[in-house]
Amino acid sequence: MVTGLTTLARIFENRPRTIRFRIVSLVTLILIPLIALFAWVAVNYANAKRDLIELQRFDTATYISSAADQDIAEHIGMLRALSSSDDLIRNQFDKFANQAGTLVAQPRVRRIWAFSQDGKTVAGTKAEPVEDTTLLQRAFIERVFNGSTSISQVYGTGIEDATAVITVPVYDRQSVIYGLAAEVSVGQLSRLFFDVGLDPDWPAAVVDQSGRFVARSIDPEKLVGEMARPELVAAARGSENSGTFENTTWENVEVLNAYHRSDLTGWTSVVAVPKTELIAPLQRAVILTVLGAAAILTVTIMVASVMAQRISEPVRDLSRYAAALADGRPVDEIAYDIIELDDVRSALEAAMAKNARLAALVASSGDAILSMNLDGTIATWNEGAEKLFGYTAEEIVGKPKSLIVPVGILADFEEQKSKVLQGEWIRTETVRRRKDGKLIDVSVNAAPIRRADGRIIAISSVIHDISERKADEAHRHLLMRELAHRSKNQLAIIQSIASQTARSSDSMDEFLADFRQRLRGISISHDLLTGQDWRGASLTELVHRQLAVFVGENGDNGETSHISDDSARVTVLGPDVLLESSAAEAIGLALHELATNSVKYGSLSVPGGSVSVRWRLSSNGSTPQKLSLEWVEKDGPPITEQPSRKGFGSRIIETLVASAVSGRSNIEYRPEGAYWRLDCDLPAAGS
Secondary structure (H helix, E strand, O other): OHHHHHHHHHHHHHOOOOHHHHHHHHHHHHHHHHHHHHHHHHHHHHHHHHHHHHHHHHHHHHHHHHHHHHHHHHHHHHHHHHHOOHHHHOOOHHHHHHHHHHHHOOOOEEEEEEEOOOOOEEEEOOOOOOOOOOOOOHHHHHHHHOOOOEEOOOEOOHHHHOEEEEEEEEEEOOEEEEEEEEEEEOHHHHHHHHHOOOOOOOOEEEEOOOOEEEEEOOOHHHHOOOEOOHHHHHHHHOOOOEEEEEEEOOOOOEEEEEEEEOOOOOOEEEEEEEHHHHHHHHHHHHHHHHHHHHHHHHHHHHHHHHHHHHHHHHHHHHHHHHHHHHHOOOOOOOOOOOHHHHHHHHHHHHHHHHHHHHHHHHHHOOOEEEEEEOOOEEEEEOHHHHHHHOOOHHHHOOOEHHHHOOHHHHHHHHHHHHHHHOOOOEEEEEEEEOOOOOEEEEEEEEEEEEOOOOOEEEEEEEEEEOHHHHHHHHHHHHHHHHHHHHHHHHHHHHHHHHHHHHHHOOOHHHHHHHHHHHHHHHHHHHHHHHHOOOOOEEHHHHHHHHHHHHHOOOOOOOOEEEEOOOOOOEEEEOOOOEEOHHHHHHHHHHHHHHHHHHHHOOHHHOOOOEEEEEEEEEOOOOOOOEEEEEEEEEOOOOOOOOOOOOOHHHHHHHHHHHHHHOOEEEEEEEOOEEEEEEEEEOOEOOO
16 A cells, blocks of 8 residues: 555656546545555454354354253263162162153153163163164264263154164273163244344254254254264364364355354354355445445545636746746736735746746857756757757757767766756866767857755756867868878888988989989979878879879870870870879889980880880679789880899889889780789778
8 A cells, every 4th residue: 555655656756647637536545545545444343243253153153162061961860860770770670761751741752761881771761672773873882881871873864753862881890890871852942043043144054973953043954963064074073073164054155154062962053154244345446435435535525626727727827928028028016915926926926037047148159068867868959059059949958968978978978967966067068969970169058057055956067169169170280290190101111212322323323313313302292292291192193292203294185195206105094093102103113214224225215215104994793993003114125134233223113113002013024025013902092
């Protein structure tokens, strides 16, 4: 019960409800324990009444057993007085028969007789065959001659014919010489039920040791002497002297029985109460509880509804008044008959005036200003927040603020929220997510919003977009790292060129000439890369600039260009490709070396010689694309033998460029002129 009331109270507290609902609920919650108490009292009263009925049932069974014992005890006393007759002890059976005859005159005694240990009749009030032992079983006779008083089972059926045999021992000094028996009618015992004041609706009976009815309150004329129901027979033959059991009577009534077995007769008295009578008090209690609770609840809820209506209507008017104040609409002065509502109206007017000034500041701010409830949902959202995050106020108010927080930093967000809820102010730079999924760098100032009593009721956040500043900082850092990296690389390349050039030069003049020429080739590539902010270089433009140093430039800007003062001495053919910076440097240096060798020893050293630079791309549906670049010389001085040694230039062409682009570089000295080929994955800029 307590758990159910607690659950209802929690539901009423957490969910928005009307005044009528809350007042009716309050009244209901007050009534429910009272109704429960009433039900508990009624049920306990019903149970007490049932216990009283059950106690009365046991007492009645015991009383019936005692009354039957008293009736039988009178006959036992009569027999014991007769058993002391000297005529019987002296075997003067005629005189004994006369004495016994006076007892047989009583209405319930059918006959009296004495019998020997073998069961044969020796004397009696009626002529009986000597061998007649029909009523006396062997065990029965043995109990008598062992000195016990015994009562037999019931013989015959019906009130008139049902009898039982009572026997007592006859002593001569200390030994039993005869048994004295009296056959007594038991049908009259059925009157005991009325003598003890038994309820007419309660079936009652007395059964013998075998389970036959000795007496019965209902229909004794038919059932006395008959076997009882199996449940009662089991109780009569059982080891327990008292107890209860359930069964159905001969009249098909379901009852709960209480029984008691007599130590004198061995008979079992049983009193049954119909189950309907046992559960009737509980049924009445339940009916009264339900009807009473329904009536009380109905009346109370009706009264509570009327009172709630008298409160809720002014509150709704006050709500409309507040909405009008918030929208700046004119409102009528309203006088309430509830003092507290007048106080609320005055407080609303003061608060709205103050909030109007704050709202103007928030609305005019270029920063995102929002507030968050304690449960993490967004409560307010200004125009600056709409511009920064892309959500309108209608889209996001009421949604969790975690909607604009990237998943990877949710833990940091929760930690910061926890700190603010503990009263701290938070200033931090972090990342937030826009409606389109884009991440933006922001600065966040978060602070608790408190009520007048100091209790924290929400969290305010001012969020400023710092994406441009972060991008500038990142760009500066990138430029610094790139400058340091490229400076180190260039110094290493220049150092290597100087060292290798020195090894292949025979004189200082030759060294200086070759070194300057190679630095110029590097410079050409650098100028081209610098114009592209070191993001990469066009392969077509790289070829043009490197060869223009040696043969001049005169051509168009199409896919095929001719660099020549004469007739097409240099042909450039291939699609435009953007190379990344390191690849552009290496390929530019290789082209410079090839052009230098061609001017000195190859096709460009004679008037009729020509050079063709061509490349192609192939993909076959794979990524990245394949680049094949060729340098082909023709009509130069015939090459009759291969070079005897390879200098630094050859190593640049064959080794350095292949390493820079992770490809294969090969140069051949054919009779018609030098042939160089480079195969690699396209080292595209930005890859």
